[in-house]
Amino acid sequence: MTTFKQWGITPALLDILDKQGIVKPTPVQEAAIPALLSGEDVIAQAQTGTGKTLAFLLPIIEKIRVDRSDAQALIITPTRELAIQITAEARKLTNAKEGLSILAAYGGQDVERQLRKLKSGTQLVIGTPGRLLDHLRRGSLKLGSIKMLVLDEADQMLHMGFLAEVESIIRMIPRSRQTMLFSATMPDNVKRLAKTYMDQPKDIRITETSRVTLDSIQQIVVEVTDRGKQQALIEMIRTNRPYLAVIFCRTKRRASMLNEALQEAGFASDELHGDLSQSKREQVMRAFREAKLELLVATDVAARGIDVEGVTHVFNYDIPQDADSYIHRIGRTGRAGEKGIAVTFASPRDIESLRLIEKGISARLERPGGSSSSKTVDRARNVSASRDASRSERGRTKSEAGGRDKFRRGESKDSSRGRRNSTSGSRDDRSGGQGGESRVARGGEGRGPAGPTDTKRGPGGQSKPDGYKRGPGGQGRPDSVKRGSGGQSRPDGAKRGQGGTRNSGSDRGVRKGR
Known part of the structure; x- marks a missing residue:
């Protein structure tokens, strides 16, 4: 030797x-x-x-x-x-x-x-x-x-x-x-x-080594329309559960837009392209290497130079321009004797490029469907499961895992506030009754029985479209602003009862007296 x-x-x-x-x-x-x-x-x-x-x-x-x-x-x-x-x-x-x-x-x-x-x-x-x-x-x-x-x-x-x-x-x-x-x-x-x-x-x-490198990667093509590509990618990620994945886009703008969509879907992702400052690029790569990110959305500037242990999947969101670019992209996975999965999304206009890639690598990419479909999914899951096991062996800390889970749940302050608003609004819907006094109104007369679904009427008031409330002699206001007697206008979802306590309420169905 x-x-x-x-x-x-x-x-x-x-x-x-x-x-x-x-x-x-x-x-x-x-x-x-x-x-x-x-x-x-x-x-x-x-x-x-x-x-x-x-x-x-x-x-x-x-x-x-x-x-x-x-x-x-x-x-x-x-x-x-x-x-x-x-x-x-x-x-x-x-x-x-x-x-x-x-x-x-x-x-x-x-x-x-x-x-x-x-x-x-x-x-x-x-x-x-x-x-x-x-x-x-x-x-x-x-x-x-x-x-x-x-x-x-x-x-x-x-x-x-x-x-x-x-x-x-x-x-x-x-x-x-x-x-x-x-x-x-x-x-x-x-x-x-x-x-x-x-x-x-x-x-x-x-x-011969190049051939072995390609042979260690399962190569799949998914034929989609441009309109359905984003949803197809999200479904593939949820099905395959990659440990780490690189997603390649054709332009910087498409990479940014896709990263934003993935974050909104609850994934721990970030973007890497030429418009980022060097400090930001280094920050993103450090987070990816430490597995604090699950998905890296990149342009071809990252096709060379990304040598990160644990990349189980590569997704060609936009098809590469030629066979060489294809090889460089999918080479981010299946490294050092490990197995990898490479998924290429191809729209009808990409068929010719796909044909040239297959000719350049002297192989035909797998098409999900029929008997090969279940094998594709099973193999993808096995690769991710193997990586999950190796992560345990390498002693990944609980804090890193917790950071990713928190990111996936997408528990931002805005979404939490939205859930509280919805819950409080449901309680407020039940609080207004005949002659009753709403919890969210400030010191007014109780309203009588409600009129039709799309109108509200106070004593002596006029019928108003849903979303406007009127007390005696009061002026209608958009539903996004509610006012109690002597109170100040509040943003939507923030009402103040007597004594200055602010409660959250829904946009619709809050009946209150004035």
């Missing part, structure tokens, strides 16, 4: 890996790490969740010199989330080298803090193209000493339109560097980038 030790990895690094339970290299690590340690350029194609991050971090940490304060390695990522994730993984390895400094440079973070850290010296920089260019223009980041360059998720980086920025950064780095390019897919523009800026790279393709 291949081990990290046989590659001459520093014992301190081996100890850190051992404490994390990392003993055997994954296929991409086994193929890439020896080549990177020997200084070769590497272009590696492997699916997300296969250990690519450690495949380039381990050689970088091993080769960085801590006796120098200049930047020696640069990792470029397409999204903030991925930069944060890689930085977190790198920090786990820093104890192996005292004095190793890491900087995460991405938009939305305090620039002054980044400037101070760059001034004091940092050997490893991890960042997004926009913020890296900002530092280069300021002169706060120098790339003249870079010996190792990583382009992570290169296909997504180019798909997001960062080609010009990436090339601008590469041109500022000495040609004598070692270049590592990691990508889940290998479209033509990525191949051209590699040919232009890499020196006889070793080509690594872990295609």
Whole structure:
């Protein structure tokens, strides 16, 4: 069996890996790490969740010199989330080298803090193209000493339109560097980038692992109309009971609207997209990782970089644009040998896109119905039940569970007040009788027997539509405002009896004397 030790990895690094339970290299690590340690350029194609991050971090940490304060390695990522994730993984390895400094440079973070850290010296920089260019223009980041360059998720980086920025950064780095390019897919523009800026790279393709990753995920398509999609999603969530789920939408607006609808339905959900501040995005991801949220509604900005343990389901609320995007989305579940469920909602206009996705993955997605329907539901429930059991084994605290349950019940102050109003209103309906004095009226004459259902009449008063009340000589007022003698108008649901005690009442059927 291949081990990290046989590659001459520093014992301190081996100890850190051992404490994390990392003993055997994954296929991409086994193929890439020896080549990177020997200084070769590497272009590696492997699916997300296969250990690519450690495949380039381990050689970088091993080769960085801590006796120098200049930047020696640069990792470029397409999204903030991925930069944060890689930085977190790198920090786990820093104890192996005292004095190793890491900087995460991405938009939305305090620039002054980044400037101070760059001034004091940092050997490893991890960042997004926009913020890296900002530092280069300021002169706060120098790339003249870079010996190792990583382009992570290169296909997504180019798909997001960062080609010009990436090339601008590469041109500022000495040609004598070692270049590592990691990508889940290998479209033509990525191949051209590699040919232009890499020196006889070793080509690594872990295609069988990609197949295993997909095989660990049950893939379902639900054919719906656009109008019925939201209700279909809610029913699927209630049926499948995911432990953690990511729901992908096409646009930021749709993600926000869907998140609002899910919260109103009583689910513990939040949204993740580019319009949020960095602090809010970090807050949302922290809550999701800690299982304080059950559902994360996201745009494709989150398709790369979300590596959260316990994601049992992925819902494609809006169908992905192509097979590659589909693979990246559903790769949030079924990770590290676990099983997962991926549900794609397809309207009639999505059928052609669905056909292309199925062709791209060389598989047909399951259609619920017939004998397969019950199996689909059973398997979904089994995945969630397995996750619930593993949550107990990991010792999730009762407070976290209680927080989610409270969120699901949706017991807001407004809804509680609404229930009290309804209850009090029912009592008030029964309180007004012939010649009686209503509990909610202030010091007036009791009203006689009620007239027809839609009218009320006081002594000498005129018939009025339902919702208007009149005492002797009084003026009709909308039902949303009631006034006792000498009293002040009160908002709907708040009446004041004699003595100033406010009672809650319903909007209809309150008979009171004046």
